[in-house]
Amino acid sequence: MDFTDSAPLSSVSAPLLSGSTPKQEDHYVASITDEHETTCWGCGLRLIISPYAPVFKCGWCGAITNHNAHKQDNKYFWWRRLRDRCFVFILLLFMLFIIGSGIWAIYPVIFSVSYFCGIFHLTVTGILSITTLLTYVLAAFRSPGAPPLITWGSYPSVGRGGLDDYNFCHLCSKPKPPSAHHCRSCGMCVLDMDHHCPFIGNCVGAGNHRSFILFLISAVASTFYVSVVSSYVAYKIWPPLRHIPTTVLTKSTVLTILTEYTFSFLISVEYLPIRGFVLIYLFFASVSVEIGLAVLLWQQLSYIYEGKTYLSQLSSNSNGSDEVEEKDCQNIVRFFGCPYPATRCVLSFWNSKKSHKK
Numbered sequence: 001m002d003f004t005d006s007a008p009l010s011s012v013s014a015p016l017l018s019g020s021t022p023k024q025e026d027h028y029v030a031s032i033t034d035e036h037e038t039t040c041w042g043c044g045l046r047l048i049i050s051p052y053a054p055v056f057k058c059g060w061c062g063a064i065t066n067h068n069a070h071k072q073d074n075k076y077f078w079w080r081r082l083r084d085r086c087f088v089f090i091l092l093l094f095m096l097f098i099i100g101s102g103i104w105a106i107y108p109v110i111f112s113v114s115y116f117c118g119i120f121h122l123t124v125t126g127i128l129s130i131t132t133l134l135t136y137v138l139a140a141f142r143s144p145g146a147p148p149l150i151t152w153g154s155y156p157s158v159g160r161g162g163l164d165d166y167n168f169c170h171l172c173s174k175p176k177p178p179s180a181h182h183c184r185s186c187g188m189c190v191l192d193m194d195h196h197c198p199f200i201g202n203c204v205g206a207g208n209h210r211s212f213i214l215f216l217i218s219a220v221a222s223t224f225y226v227s228v229v230s231s232y233v234a235y236k237i238w239p240p241l242r243h244i245p246t247t248v249l250t251k252s253t254v255l256t257i258l259t260e261y262t263f264s265f266l267i268s269v270e271y272l273p274i275r276g277f278v279l280i281y282l283f284f285a286s287v288s289v290e291i292g293l294a295v296l297l298w299q300q301l302s303y304i305y306e307g308k309t310y311l312s313q314l315s316s317n318s319n320g321s322d323e324v325e326e327k328d329c330q331n332i333v334r335f336f337g338c339p340y341p342a343t344r345c346v347l348s349f350w351n352s353k354k355s356h357k358k
């Protein structure tokens with residue numbers, strides 16, 4: 001590529017004022033004072049900018065230089081990393097404890113109902129446990145998606161628009177694509193970053209977003225299953241109520257009967273085996289976790305449906321930009337990896353049925 005033809009100074013657009021090669025700089029920047037000169041970090045061309053433009057975009061490669069961005073201190077990185085990993089380890093142990101205590105509390109009762117019923121529930125539990133643990137480990141330990149390596153820093157190898165809207169990350173010392181964000185807890189730039197999740201001790205980004213959503217789906221299904229089965233088994237093993245009210249039900253005595261039943265119910269807890277207390281704990285823990293995870297899953301699916309991430313939603317709110325993304329179920333289909341639009345699959349199936357009829 002001939003430089004003089006492909007990168008003339010006149011091609012450099014505002015707010016960038018000009019760019020030049022070492023050969024040409026004498027001719028072009030002779031009358032400009034030193035403080036107006038700078039070098040584009042992306043292509044290495046000399047640029048002449050206004051002293052009042054701390055942020056500017058190179059007219060050749062499109063890289064954005066921000067003189068206000070300085071190398072930040074990241075001295076607590078290893079401490080944050082250790083804290084995140086310990087939390088993941090504790091959560092994994094907690095999940096194993098819940099699965100183990102659930103099996104201990106529920107299955108003897110389920111198998112006493114019927115052998116077939118026991119085998120069926122054991123299979124469901126096995127599938128849900130393995131799926132939840134596997135997707136959790138994938139979301140927690142998979143790389144959230146580092147930006148692809150790209151050539152930068154020298155003119156002939158960086159073409160026109162080759163680094164369009166790229167910033168320079170001073171913490172990674174690498175070019176940062178427009179859709180990437182630097183996470184200080186993970187110590188890296190993350191492509192299509194959604195958020196840093198303390199529960200998986202990792203960022204949710206292009207590399208593990210699908211695993212994270214699958215984990216949420218699996219965890220919501222598992223907690224729903226545990227809440228239903230534990231309440232059924234608790235009902236089965238609950239000791240008989242000792243204070244059965246004998247009063248004839250009338251409107252005026254409803255409150256009295258309710259009080260008597262509650263009292264009788266509470267007294268019967270005294271005769272509840274340890275298994276019953278474990279079941280009560282499992283029920284309340286699973287219902288509360290289920291509500292929290294279901295809200296998070298709903299929010300995540302809404303963002304995917306709108307073609308956004310949590311961070312892009314935040315930045316569009318703060319910029320006040322009324323950029324409207326296409327809201328479409330295809331966004332969800334694409335997210336889960338279907339290479340063809342679902343409607344096309346359905347249409348081709350429909351057409352093949354028609355041609356068979358002919």
Ligand SMILES: [Zn+2]
Pocket residue numbers: 040041042043044045058059060061062063
């Ligand atoms: Zn440049």
Ligand SMILES: [Zn+2]
Pocket residue numbers: 169170171172173176181182183187188189
């Ligand atoms: Zn970075």
Ligand SMILES: [Zn+2]
Pocket residue numbers: 183184185186187195196197202203204
């Ligand atoms: Zn992170």
